[in-house]
Amino acid sequence: MINIVSFLICASAFSVNGIGEDMSAFSMPFDDIGTLTRIQFTFLPEFSAMREHGDVRSTFWTYRFRFYMAGPITQWLVFSAGNAERFNQSFDVYYEQDELDLHVEAQGGVEEVYAGAGLRFNDIRLAFRGSYLFGTAQELWNYSVGNYVIVDTFMYQYRGKVFTVGARYRFLSCAYEFLGDYTAENDVDTLIELPSRLSVGLHHQFLGGDFELTTEHSFWQDTYRSPTRFKLAYSRERIGVAYLYNPWYIDGVSEHGLDVSYALPIHRLGTITFELCSALRSRSSLQEVKISPRLVFTFDELFTSRQ
Amino acid sequence: MLGCNELPVGGGELHSRGDFEAEEIQLLLDNTFTETDVYPFLGNSLNLALGKERGYESRVLVRFNFPDTSYEGLDEIRFVLTRNDVFDKDTIQFSLHLLLGEFQETKANWQQRTDVDFWMNEGADYEADPIYTGVIDEDSLVVLFNYFDLQAIIASQGMILIPEDSGFVYFYSREGGPAPQFVLKKNDDVTPVAIEADCHIVTGPDPFFIDPWIGSGLLYRNYVRFFFDSLLIDQLVIFADLTFTVEDHFAKRDSVAIGVRELLEPISDFDTPVGPLIAFEKVAADDSIISIDIVRHIQRITEHPDSNFGFFVLFSPETYDIANMKVIRGSHEITVGYVQPAEERY
Numbered sequence: 228m229i230n231i232v233s234f235l236i237c238a239s240a241f242s243v244n245g246i247g248e249d250m251s252a253f254s255m256p257f258d259d260i261g262t263l264t265r266i267q268f269t270f271l272p273e274f275s276a277m278r279e280h281g282d283v284r285s286t287f288w289t290y291r292f293r294f295y296m297a298g299p300i301t302q303w304l305v306f307s308a309g310n311a312e313r314f315n316q317s318f319d320v321y322y323e324q325d326e327l328d329l330h331v332e333a334q335g336g337v338e339e340v341y342a343g344a345g346l347r348f349n350d351i352r353l354a355f356r357g358s359y360l361f362g363t364a365q366e367l368w369n370y371s372v373g374n375y376v377i378v379d380t381f382m383y384q385y386r387g388k389v390f391t392v393g394a395r396y397r398f399l400s401c402a403y404e405f406l407g408d409y410t411a412e413n414d415v416d417t418l419i420e421l422p423s424r425l426s427v428g429l430h431h432q433f434l435g436g437d438f439e440l441t442t443e444h445s446f447w448q449d450t451y452r453s454p455t456r457f458k459l460a461y462s463r464e465r466i467g468v469a470y471l472y473n474p475w476y477i478d479g480v481s482e483h484g485l486d487v488s489y490a491l492p493i494h495r496l497g498t499i500t501f502e503l504c505s506a507l508r509s510r511s512s513l514q515e516v517k518i519s520p521r522l523v524f525t526f527d528e529l530f531t532s533r534q
Numbered sequence: 535m536l537g538c539n540e541l542p543v544g545g546g547e548l549h550s551r552g553d554f555e556a557e558e559i560q561l562l563l564d565n566t567f568t569e570t571d572v573y574p575f576l577g578n579s580l581n582l583a584l585g586k587e588r589g590y591e592s593r594v595l596v597r598f599n600f601p602d603t604s605y606e607g608l609d610e611i612r613f614v615l616t617r618n619d620v621f622d623k624d625t626i627q628f629s630l631h632l633l634l635g636e637f638q639e640t641k642a643n644w645q646q647r648t649d650v651d652f653w654m655n656e657g658a659d660y661e662a663d664p665i666y667t668g669v670i671d672e673d674s675l676v677v678l679f680n681y682f683d684l685q686a687i688i689a690s691q692g693m694i695l696i697p698e699d700s701g702f703v704y705f706y707s708r709e710g711g712p713a714p715q716f717v718l719k720k721n722d723d724v725t726p727v728a729i730e731a732d733c734h735i736v737t738g739p740d741p742f743f744i745d746p747w748i749g750s751g752l753l754y755r756n757y758v759r760f761f762f763d764s765l766l767i768d769q770l771v772i773f774a775d776l777t778f779t780v781e782d783h784f785a786k787r788d789s790v791a792i793g794v795r796e797l798l799e800p801i802s803d804f805d806t807p808v809g810p811l812i813a814f815e816k817v818a819a820d821d822s823i824i825s826i827d828i829v830r831h832i833q834r835i836t837e838h839p840d841s842n843f844g845f846f847v848l849f850s851p852e853t854y855d856i857a858n859m860k861v862i863r864g865s866h867e868i869t870v871g872y873v874q875p876a877e878e879r880y
Contacts, residue, residue, distance in 0.1 A: 240544030243551065246879070277543040284543040316879070322545025327556040327873055330540070331548060368876050372556055375773035375829070375871065381878055417880040513544050 239515060240277055240320050241508060245451060245477045246419060247316035247336050247364075252473050253441055253458050255402050255426060256356040256393040258307045258345045263528040264298035265497075267309075273519040279512050286319055297345075305345040307356075313339040316364040316383075328371045335364030337385050337409060352395040354402070360387035360409045384412040389421055400428040422447040422476070436463030451476040465490045471506070482508040497526040551876040556772075561760040561832075561868040566746045566861075569804040569846070571753040577640035577733040579853040580710030581618055583751065584670070584695050585626055585702030588784050590738035590856055592751065593658060594705070595637055596714050597692030599730040610719035611684050615675040615695075615705040616712040621786045621855065624701030629667045630677065631660035632690035639731035658735060660694045670703050692731070702786045704855060707732050736856060746778075746863055748792065750849035751856030757801055759844030760868050766836045770875040774832035776813075776847075777825045779865035785819035785857035792817060793850030794828050797843035808846060819857070832870055 242248040258265075270292050276285040295309035316336040322329040343356035366381040387409020393402035407421030426443035442457040454476055460469035471484035484506035491499045500523040508515040548554070583592040594615075605611075617623075635658070641649040644656055653659050665686065666677050679687070687693060706712050708729050716727035738752040747754035758776075776794070794813035797806050812830040828845070835842040849857060 240547045243547045279543045279546075282541045282543050284539055284541045320544050320548060321540045321542045322548050322554070323542045324554050325556055327554055329545070329548065329554060331876075364879075366876075366879070370554075370770060370772055370873055372772050372871050372873075375827075377770060377772045377829075379770060379875055381876075383879065411880045413878060413880065419880065510547075513546065515544070 239275065239315070239508065239517070240318055240513065241475065241477060241480050241510065241515065242314075242316055242318050242336075243320060243331070243333075245475075247314035249476065250312045250315055251339075252456055253426075253443065253471065254311070255400065255428065255441075256343055256345075256354040256391045257352060257395060257400065257402075258297040258305045258343065258354070260297050260299065260305060260527075262299055265296065266526045267293075267295040268524045269293040269295070270522045271519055272521075273517060275515055275517045278514045278516075303347045305347070307343045307345065308341065310338065310340045313337040313358075313360060313362075313389075316366075326372050330369040330371075331366060332369075333364060333366040335383075336362055337364075337387070338362040339389075343391075350397050352393075352400075354391075354393040354395075356391040356393075358389045358391070360389060360407075361385055382413065385409050386412070387419075387421075393426075395428075398430045400430070402426040402428075420448065422451075422453065433461070434463070436461055445476060447476055452478050460486075462488075465492075473506070475508075477510075479510045480508060481510070482506050495528075497524070499524055548876070551879075553874055554876070556871065556873045558869055558871050559763060559765060561763055561870060563864070563866050564759040564761050565844070566756065566758045566863065566866055567743050568741055568745060568747045569743075569755045569757055569801075569806075570740060570747075570749075571804050572738070572740050573643045573645050574736070574751070574753050574853065575640055575643055575733075576736065576751070576853050577638075577642065577731070578709060579707055579734065580851075581621075581734075581855055582615070582705040582707045582714070582732060583702060583734045583736070583856050584628060584697055584705070585624065585700075585856075586697045587700050587702055588739070590702075590736065590751070590784075591657070591697065592702070592734050592736045592856055593697070594695040594734045595633065595642060595658065595692055595732065596695075596729060597633075597637070597731045598687075598716050598727045600688045600716075600727055605681065605684055605688075605718070608681060608684075608718055608720050610717070611679040611681070612717040612719070613675075613677040613679060613714075614717060615714050617670075617672075617674045618704040618706050618711065621702070621704040623672045624703055624786070625669060625671045626701040626703060627667070627669050627698040629664035629696050629698055631662075631664050631694050631696065632686060633692040633694050634659040634661060634690075636691040637731065637733070639733050642733055642735055644735045644737045657737065658694050660696075664696075665693075667698070675703075675705065702856065704786065738856070739858075741860070744863065746861040746866075747858055748847055748849055748861065749858035750790075750852045750854055752858075753804070753848075753852050754858060755804060755846040755848045756861060757797075757844055757846055758866055759801075759842070760866075762835050762839050762842045763870075764839070766832070766870065766872060767839070768875075769836065769872040771829060771833045771836055771870060771872045773827060773869075773871040774829040775825055775869045776828045777823060777865075777867050777869075778847075779862045780822050780824060780859045781862045782860040783819055783858065786855065787857075788819055789816050790819050790857055790859075791815070791850050792824060792826060792847060794826060794831065794845050794847055796831055796834065796845045798841075800843050811850060812845075814850060824859075828868070832868070 297307035314337040341358040389407030404424040422445040502521040795808040
């Protein structure tokens with residue numbers, strides 16, 4: 228049973244470090260809805276396999292689901308709300324050193340609930356989003372030497388906030404995330420200041436489809452490196468494909484991702500989007516492949532529509 | 535599942551949280567000696583020990599609650615003690631005497647018969663002439679009395695069984711199993727008589743206090759204290775093996791259980807307050823080297839170095855039987871295994 232549980236809670240081994248895996252890369256505060264109310268459920272199971280020096284170990288982890296809703300209040304004002312995972316701190320790693328066998332299981336991280344507002348004036352769109360950060364994480368460090376075992380436990384509780392503003396004009400959009408911090412409560416409270424983040428996006432019609440280039444830079448103070456990421460996406464009709472270059476804020480960890488998606492319209496209801504997200508992360512000899520088949524249910528005009 | 539295993543793939547990532555060097559150190563012995571209680575109260579023991587050997591002598595006291603009725607015309611009057619087969623099957627001679635003084639089960643010992651009264655003679659006051667003598671061999675003890683014996687027993691303060699030669703036998707006490715009983719048989723009616731009190735009283739060797747002894751029956755607690763090594767502060771103690779060498783032992787069963795209790799304050803005497811058992815190890819009675827995991831003690835003094843008051847090594851339970859181990863002074867060693875713990879994420 229314990230093996231099954233640990234099998235279900237694993238994520239990136241790299242999230243041992245820093246404040247975990249940043250799950251918020253390439254997220255923009257804009258609500259791309261028209262005149263209809265939208266409710267969206269996203270299920271994100273995740274598989275990963277690690278490889279090092281010829282050894283392979285697979286893990287499985289599933290993030291429960293992500294919720295998003297947005298609705299037009301007037302012709303020019305949209306409200307939205309939702310939740311997301313901000314930093315994932317789950318991992319399941321074994322380690323051997325001399326006589327010591329170490330097994331570390333961790334679960335949890337920093338979650339986010341947000342509320343936002345969007346303004347539309349002809350070709351100009353403005354967005355604001357405020358997020359409340361919360362969550363818990365638990366780490367179980369199992370040390371064993373011979374037949375002796377001792378377990379050390381760390382528990383963290385999180386409370387924090389972060390804000391984002393954005394503006395879009397025709398093909399150009401930009402967003403800025405700021406005032407982000409959270410308090411990690413353990414024996415003592417530690418304030419973690421999150422980096423501000425500048426995102427710039429370009430949108431262009433190309434070969435009958437939509438082409439998007441998004442780049443963003445996180446401004447860490449001294450603790451971690453400040454990575455610059457970019458994402459290239461192209462979608463046409465129902466099919467989309469994207470490449471992501473996502474170096475982590477943790478020194479030496481790089482990530483290349485490839486997403487493909489297929490949107491299936493549901494008559495008078497919305498769409499079901501099938502996404503297959505994959506990524507290759509690496510640092511020195513350790514490679515980690517992540518595969519996340521996502522299912523996005525989007526319902527439009529479920530409650531009301533406004534002109 | 536592909537590679538669903540426990541390979542240390544990615545374990546190197548943990549190095550951001552610590553070095554995890556596993557180390558061993560030996561602590562330096564500060565002091566060891568023996569605290570003794572040579573007049574223990576053994577009324578709650580699970581066994582009744584009868585015998586003498588190696589300087590010990592143990593006598594059994596019993597008293598029955600005879601109903602106020604007529605005992606004429608009985609076909610059989612039987613006194614039964616059931617032997618505990620866990621122990622060696624020594625054969626010994628014994629004598630059964632009537633007691634001259636009333637005893638309290640939980641307050642009687644070699645010196646005292648109640649919490650306030652002492653025996654006139656150490657080892658209990660009893661009639662010089664036995665009402666029965668016999669031999670106990672491998673079976674349980676069954677003594678048949680006549681009507682006149684029974685009347686004398688009813689009128690007395692109880693009975694005492696006294697060993698007459700070397701060896702030990704163990705009977706179940708009323709707390710431990712089939713209780714001692716009188717069985718009165720008349721025609722086809724069998725009337726058991728309930729026991730009111732049973733215990734054994736013991737005398738034995740009183741070791742010189744600097745000799746480390748462990749003992750039950752007569753209680754020897756081996757006090758041991760090691761110097762705390764400040765190297766352990768902020769380390770994660772995984773194991774701590776206490777070992778010592780046994781020079782000589784006395785026990786009438788194959789194995790004994792050794793426990794460790796921490797002192798809650800500096801040692802003063804046998805009754806220095808102690809905590810609960812923090813270690814328990816069943817070992818062969820004739821083992822010459824004993825090893826016990828006392829990691830909980832080392833973990834505690836690592837956290838609270840100021841409360842390193844030492845610990846008692848003792849038999850557990852201390853009243854179960856009569857046994858001892860004589861430990862070689864200076865043979866106590868503690869090997870502590872520790873690792874540097876992981877750093878917290880923040």
